[in-house]
Amino acid sequence: MTDYLQVSTTADSREVAMRLVRSVVGARLAASGQVLGPVRSVFWHEGELGEGEEWQVLLKTTADRYPELETRLRGEHPWTNPEITFTRIDGGAVPYLEWLRATTE
Template sequence: MSIPDPAAPAATVAPTATAPALGSPTPDEADPSVYCQVVTTMASQEQADRLAAGIIEARLAGCVQILGPVRSVYRWNNQVTFDEEWQCVIKTTTARLNTLTAHIRAQHDYEVPEIIATPIFGGNEDYLDWLSAETTAS
């Protein structure tokens, strides 16, 4: 295996005539303003389970996946901190995002809970339709 010369110019690939412009959705992509994935962490599996159940019961999301334990390393009060947490990955619509954020904040015992939303740019259309139905049904 050879190591490329760092002084050599990087290869570039010209866009094809059929490629959409950067940021332009193709017809089979979901509208990024409609769906999002939200991540938060909880201090225990029991707290994560309660949060997830409350989110689903309130129809604030279609699905919550709980991963853990995960190891989080961060600076808090000027000290490097190591904590074991459970990560909740929440699939929802942007129409429910503000209410979901308020729900997480109300249920959370952290002073500054992690609540990060990222847009969903595409996926299984049937799943996204189900997600819409789960977050709008009463």
């Protein structure tokens, strides 16, 4: 069985978030993506507590496509060390998961 993933990253604007989604979905590194926000974030940055507005990006992909997806996100993201994490999708509607796999092949 294919391992399915939901990948998350953030961006400082809706425009950057949409550019990232269009890039990876257009390259079939992800089957789909959503941009949520804005959200307020609190974080450590260069030794200081920071706060800001961000846009969250959620992408659906397979474990096989993840390494190339991460490389592309890191290469196109304006931040030096962007958040890029994933959560395994342990289940779901079989037709959707089949579509996800076929779309990213």
